[in-house]
Amino acid sequence: MDSEAAGVLPRVEPTAAIQRAAGRNRRFTQTVEKVIEAWVKLTAMSAILTIFLIFVFVGREALPLLWEDPQPGLEHEVVNWSTLAGPTHYPDRPSRFMWQPVSNVPKYNLPPLIVGTLKTTIIAILFAAPLAILAAIMSSEFAPRWLREIVKPTIELLAGIPSVVLGFFALMVLASWLQDLLGLRLRLNALNAGIALGLAVIPIIFTVAEDALTTVPKSYREASFALGANRWETAIKIVVPAALPGIFAGVVLGFGRAVGETMIVLMASGNAATTTWSFTDSVRTLSATVAAELGEVVFGSPHYRVLFLIGVLLFVFTFAVNLCGEMYVQRLNGRLEGSRS
Amino acid sequence: MKKSSRSNPIGVVFVALCGIATATIVAMLAVILGQIVWFGAPGVSLEFLSAAPSEGMRGGGIGPAIFGTFALVVLMTIAVVPMGVLTAIYLVEYSKPGSRFAKAVNIAVSNLAGVPSIVFGLFGLGFFVQFLGGTIDSTLFDGKLVFGQPAIIWAALTLALLTLPVVIVTTQEALRAVPANAREASLALGATRWQTVYKVVLPQCTAGVLTGGILAVSRGAGEVAPIMFTGAAYFLPSLPTKLNDQFMELGYHIYVMSTQSPNVEQTKPILFATVFVLLALTFILNAAAIGIRSRFRQSLRPSDA
Numbered sequence: 001m002d003s004e005a006a007g008v009l010p011r012v013e014p015t016a017a018i019q020r021a022a023g024r025n026r027r028f029t030q031t032v033e034k035v036i037e038a039w040v041k042l043t044a045m046s047a048i049l050t051i052f053l054i055f056v057f058v059g060r061e062a063l064p065l066l067w068e069d070p071q072p073g074l075e076h077e078v079v080n081w082s083t084l085a086g087p088t089h090y091p092d093r094p095s096r097f098m099w100q101p102v103s104n105v106p107k108y109n110l111p112p113l114i115v116g117t118l119k120t121t122i123i124a125i126l127f128a129a130p131l132a133i134l135a136a137i138m139s140s141e142f143a144p145r146w147l148r149e150i151v152k153p154t155i156e157l158l159a160g161i162p163s164v165v166l167g168f169f170a171l172m173v174l175a176s177w178l179q180d181l182l183g184l185r186l187r188l189n190a191l192n193a194g195i196a197l198g199l200a201v202i203p204i205i206f207t208v209a210e211d212a213l214t215t216v217p218k219s220y221r222e223a224s225f226a227l228g229a230n231r232w233e234t235a236i237k238i239v240v241p242a243a244l245p246g247i248f249a250g251v252v253l254g255f256g257r258a259v260g261e262t263m264i265v266l267m268a269s270g271n272a273a274t275t276t277w278s279f280t281d282s283v284r285t286l287s288a289t290v291a292a293e294l295g296e297v298v299f300g301s302p303h304y305r306v307l308f309l310i311g312v313l314l315f316v317f318t319f320a321v322n323l324c325g326e327m328y329v330q331r332l333n334g335r336l337e338g339s340r341s
Numbered sequence: 342m343k344k345s346s347r348s349n350p351i352g353v354v355f356v357a358l359c360g361i362a363t364a365t366i367v368a369m370l371a372v373i374l375g376q377i378v379w380f381g382a383p384g385v386s387l388e389f390l391s392a393a394p395s396e397g398m399r400g401g402g403i404g405p406a407i408f409g410t411f412a413l414v415v416l417m418t419i420a421v422v423p424m425g426v427l428t429a430i431y432l433v434e435y436s437k438p439g440s441r442f443a444k445a446v447n448i449a450v451s452n453l454a455g456v457p458s459i460v461f462g463l464f465g466l467g468f469f470v471q472f473l474g475g476t477i478d479s480t481l482f483d484g485k486l487v488f489g490q491p492a493i494i495w496a497a498l499t500l501a502l503l504t505l506p507v508v509i510v511t512t513q514e515a516l517r518a519v520p521a522n523a524r525e526a527s528l529a530l531g532a533t534r535w536q537t538v539y540k541v542v543l544p545q546c547t548a549g550v551l552t553g554g555i556l557a558v559s560r561g562a563g564e565v566a567p568i569m570f571t572g573a574a575y576f577l578p579s580l581p582t583k584l585n586d587q588f589m590e591l592g593y594h595i596y597v598m599s600t601q602s603p604n605v606e607q608t609k610p611i612l613f614a615t616v617f618v619l620l621a622l623t624f625i626l627n628a629a630a631i632g633i634r635s636r637f638r639q640s641l642r643p644s645d646a
Contacts, residue, residue, distance in 0.1 A: 029533060036535045037435060041442075044431035046424055047449040047509070050502050051456075057468040058460060134362035142356055147363070154367050160627045161373070161620065162563025163458075164592040168599050168616050169373050172609070199373075202366060232352040253455070260457020262566040263592075267600055287459045287566075294466070294570050311463040315456060322455035326448070 058315060062308035079302045084110050084309075099273035099284065101293060101303045108306050112273035116190070116283035120265055121258040123194025123279060124201050129251050131198075132205035136247075139206075140213040141235040159203035167267030170196030175268065182280070188270030190283040196264045201254040208253055208325075212246020212332060213239060249328035256321035260314055262287040286310050374620075381617025384610045390618070394576065403615050408580050409493075409588035410622075413568070414558045416497035416584075417504065422554050424501070425508025432509075433516040434538050454506035458566040465499030465571035466491075492585040496572030503567055504557035511556060515549020515637065516542060548637035552630045559626035563619065565592040591619045 014022075065079050086109025087095040098107035139151045174196060175187045184191075216239050224234040240247070270282025271292060290307050297304040392402030428446065436443035474489035481487075488494075519542050527537040543550075565573075573593040581588040595615055602608045 033533045033535055040427050040431045043427035044446050047446055047453055051449050054464045058463050061467045131362045131366055134359045135366050138359035138363045154370050158370050160623055164565045164595050165616055165620055168595055171599055173376050232355050256455055262459040290459050291566055311460050315460045318455055318457055322452050326451055
């Protein structure tokens with residue numbers, strides 16, 4: 001074996017220097033590798049860090065409201081939980097819920113804004129959910145290939161429309177149509193904003209619901225067909241119930257989006273802070289209030305802090321809603337996968 | 342049995358309802374696009390695209406707004422793509438399956454995608470403009486107001502955080518599509534993990550990364566709420582040239598022009614044309630992203646088999 005090796009190539013014993021160099025090289029590579037891994041991991045943390053920073057920095061501007069002494073000259077602008085929850089009391093008139101941040105005696109009652117947000121959101125969901133869910137069932141259960149090839153890009157296009165464009169459409173076109181059609185007193189109202197908001201929510205509900213429907217295992221459908229059920233029976237009695245948590249999650253995620261959506265409601269709702277439950281009154285939502293008023297407030301004033309507090313409320317609320325939605329999606333996947341094995 | 346249930350009215354009605362819902366959605370999109378194209382397209386000309394607004398927004402064009410939008414998304418892309426791609430690389434290539442940290446990152450990403458855009462606007466103002474900009478000013482510029490005010494860099498960074506989930510999710514999908522044997526071959530040849538990622542995996546998913554970048558740009562170009570308080574301005578006499586300049590932006594232009602114009606009827610043609618331009622821009626970007634992605638999927642398929 002010695003002679004064989006010697007015949008082909010003389011074997012060079014690595015000198016101590018070469019060994020050291022190789023070791024150094026390997027150690028260098030390993031160090032670089034470790035540094036890169038740490039850097040990648042650190043960057044991955046940015047998403048978590050962002051969520052954390054959003055909470056901290058939006059809260060940082062809002063919270064002094066609750067313990068800071070009123071600034072000199074602004075003693076009458078006392079803001080605390082009871083002024084936020086309202087109503088505003090008057091000596092000579094009945095108490096009312098008021099959002100009137102720019103006045104001699106600013107009033108910061110949140111209920112009008114909350115009612116406004118709920119009204120537009122409810123209309124949006126009532127409008128979007130049936131359409132999106134039925135279309136999702138159509139697309140996953142009944143539609144021939146060609147129809148699916150129209151529906152999918154339609155939804156993607158709809159999802160791609162910037163919200164300012166939807167707001168513009170609602171403001172310039174839809175509002176006039178609705179007013180003529182229903183003989184409404186006010187051009188910009190909760191109904192108008194809600195429908196436009198629904199247009200933004202449809203793609204979300206559709207996508208999540210369709211995902212849920214298509215993840216229902218084929219074996220479910222086959223078993224149903226084998227028992228003699230036809231397509232719509234299978235769809236209603238087997239596939240939809242199995243996918244229900246996912247469909248529900250879609251509605252929940254759509255709700256979260258609708259609550260936080262800003263430009264559409266800002267442009268299409270009329271922005272009057274009222275507490276009526278009529279769907280044809282103008283409304284002012286939480287998000288639109290921030291967008292409309294933040295540009296003109298004095299930094300550090302109670303008004304400024306209340307707007308950030310609204311931001312905190314929106315953030316916490318949508319965070320909770322999204323977490324619920326995600327949980328439902330995951331539970332559905334777990335359930336269907338568990339039953340597949 | 343089968344015949345009777347097929348002619349069952351409930352079934353017919355249900356399928357018909359599903360069909361009507363689908364048709365309604367398609368029709369609504371057609372109406373929206375139709376209106377905007379019909380009233381907007383005639384107003385678009387080369388001069389409109391390049392000129393500055395004049396006569397108190399009743400005349401001229403949207404050149405500065407297009408330039409501002411462009412500058413904004415370029416800055417945003419520079420910030421978001423490396424951050425998003427590295428995060429995706431961590432999640433797909435480095436994290437161990439079922440690791441707690443990876444799970445936390447995933448939850449954070451999906452929640453970040455759900456944070457309302459107006460909250461990003463508040464965050465941008467509170468964190469970037471006030472805190473970061475304010476700190477830079479007080480340490481580097483002796484408290485002179487340089488970065489502690491709304492500026493294009495802060496708007497771009499705010500948008501970068503908003504679009505981060507888009508890039509992460511798209512890149513993750515692209516990385517997962519690279520077959521495992523490519524990685525195994527590389528590792529078996531003695532390459533380290535990073536060498537494998539950098540020289541073997543990433544080159545195979547440039548298209549995926551590109552898709553993520555384009556989708557982020559199309560999303561960012563249409564967002565108004567996050568940039569309202571972090572840098573966008575309604576009218577500026579000059580184009581932004583420095584990172585701390587304010588800028589004009591298409592979406593913000595549409596918002597202000599349609600809500601605060603004293604005479605909407607007069608600005609209507611210009612408004613529709615501006616909306617048409619913004620919509621065309623986002624759709625072209627989206628179409629490009631979809632095209633690149635489907636090509637990318639096809640190119641990977643043969644090596645999968």
